[in-house]
Amino acid sequence: METVVSGIRSTGNLHLGNYFGALRNFIKMQKENNCFFFIADLHSLTTHPDPKHLHENVKNVLTDYLAAGIDPEESAIFIQSDVPEVSELYLLMNMHAYMGELAKTSSFKEKARKQPENINAGLLTYPVLMATDIIIHKANKVPVGKDQEQHLEMTRRFARRFNNFYGVDYFPEPTAYNFGSELIKIPGLDGTGKMGKSEGNCIYLMDDPKEIEKKVKKALTDQGPESMNSIKPDYIENLFTILKVVSTPDVVQFYEEKWNKCEIRYGDLKKQLASDIIAVTSPIRERILEIKKDDDYLRKVSRMGAEKARESASKTIKEVRDIMGFKSF
Ligand code: TYM
Numbered sequence: 001m002e003t004v005v006s007g008i009r010s011t012g013n014l015h016l017g018n019y020f021g022a023l024r025n026f027i028k029m030q031k032e033n034n035c036f037f038f039i040a041d042l043h044s045l046t047t048h049p050d051p052k053h054l055h056e057n058v059k060n061v062l063t064d065y066l067a068a069g070i071d072p073e074e075s076a077i078f079i080q081s082d083v084p085e086v087s088e089l090y091l092l093m094n095m096h097a098y099m100g101e102l103a104k105t106s107s108f109k110e111k112a113r114k115q116p117e118n119i120n121a122g123l124l125t126y127p128v129l130m131a132t133d134i135i136i137h138k139a140n141k142v143p144v145g146k147d148q149e150q151h152l153e154m155t156r157r158f159a160r161r162f163n164n165f166y167g168v169d170y171f172p173e174p175t176a177y178n179f180g181s182e183l184i185k186i187p188g189l190d191g192t193g194k195m196g197k198s199e200g201n202c203i204y205l206m207d208d209p210k211e212i213e214k215k216v217k218k219a220l221t222d223q224g225p226e227s228m229n230s231i232k233p234d235y236i237e238n239l240f241t242i243l244k245v246v247s248t249p250d251v252v253q254f255y256e257e258k259w260n261k262c263e264i265r266y267g268d269l270k271k272q273l274a275s276d277i278i279a280v281t282s283p284i285r286e287r288i289l290e291i292k293k294d295d296d297y298l299r300k301v302s303r304m305g306a307e308k309a310r311e312s313a314s315k316t317i318k319e320v321r322d323i324m325g326f327k328s329f
Contacts, residue, residue, distance in 0.1 A: 004033045005139040010041045010057040014064035015202035017186040017195040021145025035075035046122045067287035078305030085313035090132040097128045131155035136313045141177035146185040189219035191235035216274040221266040246276040
């Protein structure tokens with residue numbers, strides 16, 4: 001049995017990118033592994049959320065996770081800031097992370113470009129905190145989308161560096177928990193690339209069917225292909241990428257053939273896409289609405305999760321302190 005750690009920032013509700021990037025097949029994943037699912041509220045601080053909204057955002061992600069099918073009896077589901085051991089290990093790991101490598105990280109460069117007025121040290125050391133989340137449970141597998149590939153590579157580097165520096169074989173070097181052959185990137189429907197909260201182009205698990213239909217209808221298309229078997233432009237390929245994760249292979253094949261024969265009707269494709277997205281999200285949405293009302297349940301679940309996570313994290317902290325030479329008098 002392997003240990004799996006999965007994290008989602010508390011910056012809004014879960015969207016299709018999170019669901020298919022990090023949670024796909026999680027029922028199988030949580031049955032076969034020792035899983036830790038958490039809400040990365042410390043990571044969300046890099047963009048200075050309003051304290052009035054922080055708790056609500058955490059609650060939304062916790063609710064969405066549970067509604068998506070995470071079983072709190074089977075897995076640990078917890079809030080990052082409820083586990084203070086994470087902050088301690090983060091401090092220790094920071095001593096072995098270097099300015100040059102952190103400043104070169106793509107996510108840092110992108111954030112620095114997006115928020116030039118707030119390039120805080122937490123942004124720079126973001127990958128160290130993420131590595132900490134993973135290695136504190138000595139995880140071997142991390143389900144992530146394509147956008148987190150570099151962070152995972154850095155996690156391996158930090159784990160390896162720690163082991164080499166202290167001459168131990170302590171932290172495993174975690175790899176991606178792949179759902180298929182490669183890491184997935186769910187695109188937005190606006191033709192701009194990745195579906196993401198900060199991109200403002202998400203279809204949320206929480207969206208009602210009308211909203212989903214509206215969003216899909218608005219997706220960028222064109223006049224249609226001009227020659228048989230032509231290469232699809234990015235914004236059309238994006239529709240097919242989403243279709244591939246929500247629809248059955250024969251549906252995908254049907255529209256591929258229509259495209260290849262220049263017979264595709266985007267109206268039909270969009271209707272199909274919306275209806276298949278709704279089939280995935282509707283049952284989750286219903287559960288979200290139920291769970292959201294039940295504060296007692298959310299309290300119980302987050303306490304239980306924090307307890308499980310702290311048990312595992314405090315064992316690691318104790319061992320790491322020992323490896324690093326801390327001794328009590
Ligand atoms: P975050 O909150 O941006 O996204 C959470 C998870 O969803 C995946 N994801 C996507 N996958 C495919 N297509 C998309 N459009 C898409 N958008 C998001 C992400 O790859 C991720 O798996 N740094 C992380 C949070 C984190 C974490 C961790 C993850 C902190 N510590 C430890 C795993 C393990 C982040 O910002 O993800």
